Amino acid sequence: MQASRLEVRIPEALWARRTKWRGRVVAVHVAPGVRVSEGDPLVEVEVEKAVIVIESPYAGLVVEVPVSVGDEVGPGDVVAVVEVA
């Protein structure tokens, strides 16, 4: 069976009706080649009231992490690509 590559995005749903917010990446917990389980922290993004820890919705192999600490990100942005068997 072929593995599929799934993008993990910052949910569009977060506070979407109120604001087009942007946040700053303050931590990156994974790198390409790292195996993750469902619920593992991928990146942390600082917003006005909190630091949101984006968890992996999938178990698999991280193949891409397109963000770095200090990057500005917002809803819909890809923070990791996970290869799921």
Place this chain on the structure above:
Amino acid sequence: MPSTSGPQSWKPRVRVRPGGTLERVSRVLRKYRLATVCESSLCPNIGECWGSGTVTFMILGDTCTRACRFCYVKRGKPAPPEPDEPLRVALAARELGLRYVVVTSVSRDDLPDAGASHFASTIRELRKTLPQARIEVLTPDFWGREDLVAMVAREGPDVFAHNIETVRRLTPRVRDPRAGYERSLEVLRLAKKHGPPGMLTKSSILLGLGEEWGEILEAMRDLREAGVDILVLSQYLRPSPAQLPVARVYTLGEFKRLEEEAYKMGFKAVVAHPLARTSYRAEWAYLKAVGANAPNNRRAP
């Protein structure tokens, strides 16, 4: 972990799991064109609550006529109420499978009844559509008018909440000039007076706006004397530079001490935590207050 140093810089870490339940909740809200206080206030608990399938509806639009200085809800001239909104709330609650529905609103000083009849219709629609569900309302002050508070309380929500928000001394600085400490206490007394027997009342105090310890205890006593059953104590977090700065960050130990004091005063349920918000774990607080078998209050965030 909260600390007492660097109040401006402390931010809670909250977890968000993309996909799944979070997106489903969002789709249902869009489908029925409903606002939530979760979004309007930039609530940090949105990942936890939506991720576990629960929301707090905000009726009467997303624009408030008041300008409390801690609040991020949009202010301005709101659109007229939508007569089908109560039904849409009920349909969304059913689609989400909620067994505990929390409904709040903006303040509507522009309406002749401040939105009381809209609250009443929403409770009626929810009862019709979801007869088994528990209903909690978190209302504005209706100018302290007895007839308007009674209009909502008589519909018999399981919990009638109205927030005192802060201690007496800070009220003029923190809340909109049309709000008042005594007025809010009166709203809570009136709700109790006109609600059916067994209806619980509830109120929240935001900590970290410059209050003294003794003033918090005074506000708690005042709420208790107004008959309030459920108390929520939470840490103020500044939503943007346009709101008041955080004067102090309370430790978990301090929240624990206040919780103990509150139980000694006779509150039936207390939710005291930096990330507590009025509707946070509302079902747990309700079950605790009525002495039912409350499920575990899950992990602390």
